[in-house]
Amino acid sequence: xxxxAVQQHRPTLLRGRRCGVAATVTAVAAAVVAGVxxxxxxxxxxxxxxxVQQRLDALVQKDGVPAALxxxxxxxxxxxxxxxxxxxxxxxxxxxxxxxVRIGSNTKSFTAxxxxxxxxxxxxxxxxxxxxxxxxxxRGDGIDGRNITVHQLLQHTSGLPDxxxxxxxxKDPQRYAExxxxxxxxxxxxxxxxxGTQWAYSNTNxxxxxxxxxxxxxxxxxxxxxxxxxxKIGLRHTYFPVPGDMTIHEAHPKGYQxxxxxxxxxxTELDPSWGWAAGAMVSTNTDLTRFYExxxxxxxxxxxxxxxxxxxxxxxxxxPGHRYGLGLISRPLPxxxxxxxxxxxxxxxxxxxxxxxxxxxxNVAVTTIPGDEDTGKxxxxxxxxxxxx
Amino acid sequence: MTxxxxxxxxxxxxxVRYATAxxxxxxxxxxxFAPTAASAxxxxxxVQQRLDALVQKDGVPAALxxxxxxxxxxxxxxxxxxxxxxxxxxxxxxxVRIGSNTKSFTAxxxxxxxxxxxxxxxxxxxxxxxxxxRGDGIDGRNITVRQLLQHTSGLPExxxxxALSDFTTIQYRYFExxxxxxxxxxxxALFxxGTDFAYSNTNxxxxxxxxxxxxxxxxxxxxxxxxxxRIGLRHTYVPATGExxxxxxxxxxxLRTGPDAASIDYTDMxxxxxWAAGAVVSTNTDLNTFYGxxxxxxxxxxxxxxxxxxxxxxxxxxHGxxxxxxxxxxxxxxxxxxxxHGGTSVAHRTRGGVTDxxxxxxxxxxxxxDAATTQHMIDAVDAALCR
Numbered sequence: 207x208x209x210x211a212v213q214q215h216r217p218t219l220l221r222g223r224r225c226g227v228a229a230t231v232t233a234v235a236a237a238v239v240a241g242v243x244x245x246x247x248x249x250x251x252x253x254x255x256x257x258v259q260q261r262l263d264a265l266v267q268k269d270g271v272p273a274a275l276x277x278x279x280x281x282x283x284x285x286x287x288x289x290x291x292x293x294x295x296x297x298x299x300x301x302x303x304x305x306x307v308r309i310g311s312n313t314k315s316f317t318a319x320x321x322x323x324x325x326x327x328x329x330x331x332x333x334x335x336x337x338x339x340x341x342x343x344x345r346g347d348g349i350d351g352r353n354i355t356v357h358q359l360l361q362h363t364s365g366l367p368d369x370x371x372x373x374x375x376x377k378d379p380q381r382y383a384e385x386x387x388x389x390x391x392x393x394x395x396x397x398x399x400x401x402g403t404q405w406a407y408s409n410t411n412x413x414x415x416x417x418x419x420x421x422x423x424x425x426x427x428x429x430x431x432x433x434x435x436x437x438k439i440g441l442r443h444t445y446f447p448v449p450g451d452m453t454i455h456e457a458h459p460k461g462y463q464x465x466x467x468x469x470x471x472x473x474t475e476l477d478p479s480w481g482w483a484a485g486a487m488v489s490t491n492t493d494l495t496r497f498y499e500x501x502x503x504x505x506x507x508x509x510x511x512x513x514x515x516x517x518x519x520x521x522x523x524x525x526p527g528h529r530y531g532l533g534l535i536s537r538p539l540p541x542x543x544x545x546x547x548x549x550x551x552x553x554x555x556x557x558x559x560x561x562x563x564x565x566x567x568x569n570v571a572v573t574t575i576p577g578d579e580d581t582g583k584x585x586x587x588x589x590x591x592x593x594x595x
Numbered sequence: 596m597t598x599x600x601x602x603x604x605x606x607x608x609x610x611v612r613y614a615t616a617x618x619x620x621x622x623x624x625x626x627x628f629a630p631t632a633a634s635a636x637x638x639x640x641x642v643q644q645r646l647d648a649l650v651q652k653d654g655v656p657a658a659l660x661x662x663x664x665x666x667x668x669x670x671x672x673x674x675x676x677x678x679x680x681x682x683x684x685x686x687x688x689x690x691v692r693i694g695s696n697t698k699s700f701t702a703x704x705x706x707x708x709x710x711x712x713x714x715x716x717x718x719x720x721x722x723x724x725x726x727x728x729r730g731d732g733i734d735g736r737n738i739t740v741r742q743l744l745q746h747t748s749g750l751p752e753x754x755x756x757x758a759l760s761d762f763t764t765i766q767y768r769y770f771e772x773x774x775x776x777x778x779x780x781x782x783x784a785l786f787x788x789g790t791d792f793a794y795s796n797t798n799x800x801x802x803x804x805x806x807x808x809x810x811x812x813x814x815x816x817x818x819x820x821x822x823x824x825r826i827g828l829r830h831t832y833v834p835a836t837g838e839x840x841x842x843x844x845x846x847x848x849x850l851r852t853g854p855d856a857a858s859i860d861y862t863d864m865x866x867x868x869x870w871a872a873g874a875v876v877s878t879n880t881d882l883n884t885f886y887g888x889x890x891x892x893x894x895x896x897x898x899x900x901x902x903x904x905x906x907x908x909x910x911x912x913x914h915g916x917x918x919x920x921x922x923x924x925x926x927x928x929x930x931x932x933x934x935x936h937g938g939t940s941v942a943h944r945t946r947g948g949v950t951d952x953x954x955x956x957x958x959x960x961x962x963x964x965d966a967a968t969t970q971h972m973i974d975a976v977d978a979a980l981c982r
Contacts, residue, residue: 426769426837449813
């Protein structure tokens with residue numbers, strides 16, 4: 207009962223992996239999708255029989271995503287990029303190779319890294335409560351910042367209700383929101399459970415993590431992420447949008463969501479301020495694979511903090527066998543071992559992928575949040591194929 | 596009146612201090628501070644003389660001015676040095692942090708929204724920001740938008756919060772607007788809304804939040820679109836989040852924490868602490884253009900401009916000073932009023948305004964001077980407008 211209620215309230219935007227959008231957005235989808243979106247066989251029907259390319263082509267042709275892009279670093283250590291579909295459904299423009307996409311909840315991994323760097327520097331206590339840094343800010347029905355630890359925020363075990371109002375975002379995607387406005391929205395709901403007693407994905411956890419970063423460093427979140435992560439490992443196509451920036455800076459495919467009447471709405475230009483520390487960033491598949499490789503390779507965090515990040519709890523609602531660490535998700539591979547990453551969905555874009563401990567890496571982006579279970583499954587299979595072949 | 600004695604004393608002390616400091620350096624100081632050939636015309640310009648006095652007698656590092664006279668011509672002036680360490684020249688019409696002149700920009704945007712029917716001046720703050728203003732004697736349901744803009748809300752001053760008590764520790768600190776508001780709401784109301792006048796930056800902090808809520812866009816974007824770009828203020832901007840440097844040529848500016856304390860170069864700073872109440876960067880010339888355009892009706896319809904110019908007594912800001920909605924009027928010695936605002940950042944002060952017949956002046960100095968020096972600035976504004 208309770209669990210069901212929680213499930214229903216759980217937003218599907220800015221989710222880790224399972225990115226299905228609400229029924230209203232996709233009800234009309236499947237049949238229409240195939241007709242409208244299936245590209246002419248041209249772009250992707252080359253002589254190449256690469257298994258990843260085939261999967262991306264199928265995502266476009268059978269599942270009806272406007273475009274699919276991937277970067278794969280295989281067992282041979284070589285990196286390959288792939289595209290399928292069209293970058294613009296009106297002009298049928300080509301998909302830019304390794305084009306920029308909104309990475310949604312992958313942003314949580316960046317936020318968690320900054321928090322854990324501050325833990326390593328002794329500026330944040332992972333087991334300290336939220337009130338230590340944001341006194342009196344987190345209060346509500348069943349909610350008390352004095353009883354929630356930083357650790358619980360990063361692991362989604364705080365019980366904090368989610369602030370994301372999915373319908374409002376889809377309706378008015380260019381609205382700017384202050385972080386505190388988002389927190390206000392979260393605090394009008396009651397706690398999902400007592401801190402530490404369960405697991406439930408909530409963007410509010412990362413909203414607060416972002417606010418703690420700002421409070422402790424005295425600098426804007428975007429600046430800290432840029433300095434401590436993006437510039438540190440040289441992610442040249444990754445950025446945290448400045449307040450008010452609605453564009454995607456470099457070459458990119460357009461992102462779409464299907465509306466209730468079945469038509470595609472262009473969500474490329476969107477104010478990601480509502481995603482903020484939980485989902486505002488822009489990157490590429492290649493930069494994301496490099497980020498997760500650097501992270502797992504110990505180039506962003508000392509061993510102790512990386513170990514904490516990789517200490518996971520069951521998170522089966524994200525998918526069978528999924529576990530959640532601190533801003534990091536592990537997922538079992540059919541060929542054995544785990545894939546580590548996060549994934550993300552924000553109107554217009556969904557990204558899936560991960561990195562193995564032996565250095566294989568993949569990131570797949572599609573230019574709509576898949577509206578049905580099957581498409582999501584097919585993207586997962588693409589990730590599996592890329593990592594297991 | 597009662598202020599006069601201490602002010603004069605302070606002024607004398609300051610002059611003595613400078614005289615002492617200058618004994619060894621007299622020749623050097625003269626060389627450094629003497630106006631260059633450009634301004635040392637045979638018949639010294641009145642405004643130039645005043646700026647030179649602000650530097651030489653009052654000890655501000657630099658003074659800059661732009662004056663648009665009765666002839667409609669604009670003239671720019673500088674005095675002092677642009678950098679105390681290098682003694683570099685002051686860039687002509689260099690950029691400065693204009694502090695509370697920002698409030699005029701904020702008020703204009705709110706009043707444009709009033710003209711568009713999106714904001715009601717006499718609606719309460721809760722209409723737009725429900726539940727935001729609550730505290731000891733504070734209730735947003737009882738405070739109108741007009742009271743915010745006119746400083747008659749009784750909202751306590753966020754700059755008085757402990758987190759903002761020592762500027763030396765927060766030069767590069769980023770503050771979210773709501774964090775600043777928390778600092779105000781921890782204090783009790785100054786008075787019941789509408790019963791008195793008290794200048795409080797909190798009013799404009801809330802006005803900024805209101806703009807964001809009503810437009811759904813960031814404050815800086817609205818000011819840029821609705822004011823700066825509209826009248827082409829090419830050297831004026833709202834600093835971006837986290838931005839700490841000044842974008843164009845500018846004099847350095849300095850924080851003096853006490854009469855004998857060393858000057859701290861406070862040119863670069865995170866101005867988020869001032870936000871909708873004081874973060875804008877501009878030049879004297881752009882400010883003259885802005886206030887000129889505002890009074891000429893190029894930014895607001897007549898009805899909203901009339902609201903803006905409807906004033907209440909604000910003697911705490913100076914003898915005869917009255918406060919409208921984000922604008923002040925001050926009587927001139929030659930008759931009539933000067934309309935403007937003036938502003939103080941951590942390390943700048945600006946004074947000036949425009950007359951209804953199109954004269955304009957703005958003077959900036961590169962530190963926050965004492966009351967006596969500030970009076971000299973106000974006197975210089977008067978002299979420039981009345982000559």
